Amino acid sequence: MSSVRVRTIKGSPERSASATWDEIARMVQETLVPAASIDDDDVSVALGHLAGVGRTLIATGVLADEPVVLTAPPLHVEIYVSLGNDALKGEERLGKVPGAGTASEWKLYVPDPVPYSAQVASAVAQHDALYAGAAPTPVVGAAATQTAVSVDADALRRISGSHHS
Amino acid sequence: MNVSEHIAVNVVMPAPAYAGHWDAIVSPPDRKDRLLHHALLAWTVRGKIPFETSAVHGLAVLLGPPGTGKTTLARGLPYTASQALHGRRARLIEIHPHGLMSAEHGQTQQAVSELLTEYLPDLVTDGIPTVVLLDEVESMAVARSAASLSANPVDVHRATDAVLTALDDLARRAPHIFFVVTSNYPQGLDEAFLSRADVVLDIGLPDANALARILSDTLNAWGKAFPGMEQLAGADALAATAQVLVGVDGRQARKLVAQAVAGRLQTALEPASLTAADLLDAARTLAATAEEVRELRAG
Amino acid sequence: MSTVTQMRTAVSTRTKTAVHLTDIITGAFSAIIATLGLSRNYLDKYWDVIERGLMTWIDEGSLKDVCLEFGDPDNPEAIFEIPVEYRFTGVGNVDFVASRARLLRLMAKIEKVPAETSYRVVVTHHGSYTTVSGWSSTNSANRSGLSSYNLGSLGAGPDARASMNYLTRRS
Numbered sequence: 001m002s003s004v005r006v007r008t009i010k011g012s013p014e015r016s017a018s019a020t021w022d023e024i025a026r027m028v029q030e031t032l033v034p035a036a037s038i039d040d041d042d043v044s045v046a047l048g049h050l051a052g053v054g055r056t057l058i059a060t061g062v063l064a065d066e067p068v069v070l071t072a073p074p075l076h077v078e079i080y081v082s083l084g085n086d087a088l089k090g091e092e093r094l095g096k097v098p099g100a101g102t103a104s105e106w107k108l109y110v111p112d113p114v115p116y117s118a119q120v121a122s123a124v125a126q127h128d129a130l131y132a133g134a135a136p137t138p139v140v141g142a143a144a145t146q147t148a149v150s151v152d153a154d155a156l157r158r159i160s161g162s163h164h165s
Numbered sequence: 166m167n168v169s170e171h172i173a174v175n176v177v178m179p180a181p182a183y184a185g186h187w188d189a190i191v192s193p194p195d196r197k198d199r200l201l202h203h204a205l206l207a208w209t210v211r212g213k214i215p216f217e218t219s220a221v222h223g224l225a226v227l228l229g230p231p232g233t234g235k236t237t238l239a240r241g242l243p244y245t246a247s248q249a250l251h252g253r254r255a256r257l258i259e260i261h262p263h264g265l266m267s268a269e270h271g272q273t274q275q276a277v278s279e280l281l282t283e284y285l286p287d288l289v290t291d292g293i294p295t296v297v298l299l300d301e302v303e304s305m306a307v308a309r310s311a312a313s314l315s316a317n318p319v320d321v322h323r324a325t326d327a328v329l330t331a332l333d334d335l336a337r338r339a340p341h342i343f344f345v346v347t348s349n350y351p352q353g354l355d356e357a358f359l360s361r362a363d364v365v366l367d368i369g370l371p372d373a374n375a376l377a378r379i380l381s382d383t384l385n386a387w388g389k390a391f392p393g394m395e396q397l398a399g400a401d402a403l404a405a406t407a408q409v410l411v412g413v414d415g416r417q418a419r420k421l422v423a424q425a426v427a428g429r430l431q432t433a434l435e436p437a438s439l440t441a442a443d444l445l446d447a448a449r450t451l452a453a454t455a456e457e458v459r460e461l462r463a464g
Numbered sequence: 465m466s467t468v469t470q471m472r473t474a475v476s477t478r479t480k481t482a483v484h485l486t487d488i489i490t491g492a493f494s495a496i497i498a499t500l501g502l503s504r505n506y507l508d509k510y511w512d513v514i515e516r517g518l519m520t521w522i523d524e525g526s527l528k529d530v531c532l533e534f535g536d537p538d539n540p541e542a543i544f545e546i547p548v549e550y551r552f553t554g555v556g557n558v559d560f561v562a563s564r565a566r567l568l569r570l571m572a573k574i575e576k577v578p579a580e581t582s583y584r585v586v587v588t589h590h591g592s593y594t595t596v597s598g599w600s601s602t603n604s605a606n607r608s609g610l611s612s613y614n615l616g617s618l619g620a621g622p623d624a625r626a627s628m629n630y631l632t633r634r635s
Contacts, residue, residue: 005283012487012622013480013560016515052508056498059491061564084484084560091275098169098284115498124519149208149250149294149341156205156249160198 002076002138003099006067008078010087017059020081023050023094027079028070028108030096035072035103043106046127050110053123057111066111069135072103076138132143168280174298175288178247183257186241190234191375191382191415196366200225200238202383203364205245205342208294211340222336222361224344226302228351229368232414235347236300238368242345243296256295258288262305277305281331281447286339302346302354325355332361355400371415377407379418380444387422391438402441409448413455421447481621482523486515488619488626489546493532493569496544497583499571500534501594506583513598514585517578525550526593531586534577537605541577543631545612548623562619567628570615575634607631 007027011020025047032038056080057063058081067078077097082089100106112120112132176183187197207223214221227235240257247255260280289295299305305328335342348354359365371379382399388395397403410418425447426436432443490511497504526620527548535541586604610631618626 003283003286010540013484016483016519017487017490018512018515021609052504052511054506055511056491056494056507059487060494060568061491061562083487084562093275093279098279099287115495118231118501119498119504147210149252151205151209152249152251156201159201159245159249160194 002071003074003104004138005077005097005099007077007079007093007097008082008090009094010092011058011064011081011083013084014087017055020058021054024054024068024079024081025051027077027097029077031070031100032072032103032106033096034101035106037104038072038100038106042129046108046129049123049126050108050130053110053116053119056116056119060116062111062113064114066113066134068111069109070097070106071109071135071138072100072106075099075103076135078135080125086120107131107135109133121151166275167226167422171280172258172284172288173261174257175254177254177293178242178244179253183240183244186237187245188241189382190238190241191371191378192234192238192368193375196368197238199364200227200242200345200366201245201249204294204296204345205249206387207343207363208250208341211336212261215419216337221363222332222344223340223342224332224346225367226354226359226362227345227368228365229349230370230414231349232416233370234415236298239296239298239300239345239347243294246294246296247450250294252293254293256289256293257298258285259298259300260285260293262299262302274327275403277324277327278331281328282334285342286335289339289342292341297342297344299344299346301348303348303350325358329355329357329361332358336394339453370412371418373404373407373411376410376413376418377403379415380407380410380421383419383422387436391436391447394439397439397441397444400441402445406441406444406448409445409452412459413451417455424451426462477525477621478623479519480560481623482519483508484562484621485522485552485619485626486518486547488562488564489530490514491564492544492546492618492628493585494565495568495571496532496574499574500577500581501579502577502581502583510585510598513596517596517599519588520594520596521587521589522548524594525624526589526591528588528590531588531604532583533586533605534581534583537584537603538632540605540607540610541581541633542575543605543607543610545629545631546618546626547625547629548624549608558620560619563617564619566616574630575632609633 009020009023009027011017015023028047029043032043033040054068061083063079063081064083064086065080066078070077070079075097079136088115107129109131109132110120110124117132120132124132190197203225207221210219211223229235240259243255243257247253254391259393285297305324332344332383380403384398385395388398406421410421422439424433425443426439428443428447432439477567493514494504494507497507505557518527518530529545529547531546531573532544533540534543586602587599588604610633613630618628620626
């Protein structure tokens with residue numbers, strides 16, 4: 001079962017494509033820091049391979065419609081970039097997304113629409129955790145393990161009786 | 166902003182520090198029973214009946230003036246509920262809305278949403294039945310009527326939207342969370358918020374009988390430290406003292422014993438020398454002061 | 465509203481316009497290079513320099529146009545020329561528009577260039593301008609023999625707008 005989170009980072013005119021990519025990279029890195037078995041330096045290296053094509057996908061508006069997706073089960077984060085008038089509205093939440101503390105692996109999916117498919121493929125080929133295209137649809141379920149809760153009827157009668165006497 | 170800073174308490178019952186909270190609040194028995202039953206139902210029923218049919222949100226609203234024990238009752242609920250569950254465990258999480266609402270301008274809605282729909286569920290993935298206390302929630306679920314628009318910034322109204330959305334979301338995703346919210350100012354609560362409550366309980370001022378029980382309980386507790394005082398707990402004069410106190414809240418009633426002890430040098434030095442007359446005198450003074458304060462406020 | 469507040473708002477909007485158009489321009493260049501299937505090495509290497517220059521010069525109103533030139537500057541394969549026009553709107557309309565989708569459709573119609581064709585970004589200014597590190601002086605590519613086609617607006621902010629001309633040897 002996945003915890004699905006959505007984040008929208010403001011791009012231009014609030015911030016340039018470079019600055020926006022830096023925020024995406026920071027969000028991914030800070031989100032994965034709590035996962036003890038994920039190497040922070042390795043994450044940094046992977047994100048470095050994406051900087052060029054990431055800025056392109058921002059400046060060309062691709063990330064306004066299709067997100068970069070970080071999966072670190074049970075966490076699934078979809079990261080969009082708002083542009084133009086949309087970037088002037090509303091709020092944004094930057095930095096760490098909670099929920100990756102128990103993750104033991106991570107993957108980053110980068111949209112690869114035409115004509116950027118070859119560029120994205122070339123970038124993601126440089127690291128095992130990077131993938132081109134859409135992420136698998138997350139299975140969203142209950143926010144906890146389904147533990148049956150049952151009432152102790154005798155105990156409840158005692159509790160109720162104690163203030164009725 | 167680090168929303169985790171607004172989680173003030175996160176403790177799994179039974180924890181000894183919370184053992185006396187439920188019984189410390191003297192209120193009509195049906196109020197406490199209903200609160201307890203709603204919590205137990207919310208935790209058991211919501212796993213069996215779809216939310217769209219049951220409309221059980223897992224939300225109780227406690228209303229009443231300050232000092233009537235709303236917060237203490239809410240804090241005592243998970244301990245008491247844990248005793249009525251086969252698993253004998255329940256959790257208390259306390260969120261302080263005020264700090265959240267004083268976030269940077271424009272960040273409130275996001276902060277509320279992140280706290281309630283992301284951070285909070287991550288704290289309770291073990292499925293333990295959980296009571297989430299939101300104290301003095303009127304800052305977070307502001308009535309969005311036209312009358313309040315002029316007084317409240319837009320981002321506060323967005324916070325109300327975020328709370329409502331979170332309640333609907335968690336009702337489906339997290340049936341083991343039961344929200345208890347308290348408010349001293351029910352007129353300020355949004356109607357859509359109140360409509361989502363499974364139960365709204367008026368924890369009003371104690372009547373004479375309740376006041377007598379509060380005094381008795383307080384004197385018994387003092388008697389453990391100062392043997393002899395507990396005899397006043399069973400005194401016939403206690404009923405007369407309680408009658409004088411009608412109109413004060415339970416917290417003030419408990420303070421009466423300390424006020425009576427401080428009234429004379431002899432009792433201040435030897436609390437066990439307190440008499441029923443001392444209590445009655447202190448009660449008259451307290452009641453008169455409370456009346457003056459009410460008149461000043463009304464004026 | 466006081467004059468000071470008006471000035472502050474105008475400066476802030478001007479800067480936002482500069483950021484907005486810079487992204488539109490770097491995005492257009494990215495779309496062109498990707499469509500032509502060329503290496504993005506140059507773009508990656510100079511992206512920060514290009515961004516800094518364009519934002520600075522659009523903000524101060526000194527940027528006349530920015531061009532993406534393909535091939536030998538003495539005999540270029542193609543040039544994409546983006547002139548910037550300035551207008552002062554002051555307080556009021558704060559609309560930021562872009563024609564990214566339309567640009568992408570237009571890209572389908574541009575002439576292919578040989579696989580290893582080099583490219584470079586060249587700017588021209590109105591009068592004096594702030595020096596931005598990473599940029600050096602050069603001459604614009606030779607345009608004789610090229611036909612110019614107006615591709616319309618790329619986008620606009622309250623204080624300026626950008627359009628695109630496509631210069632090609634195709635008749």
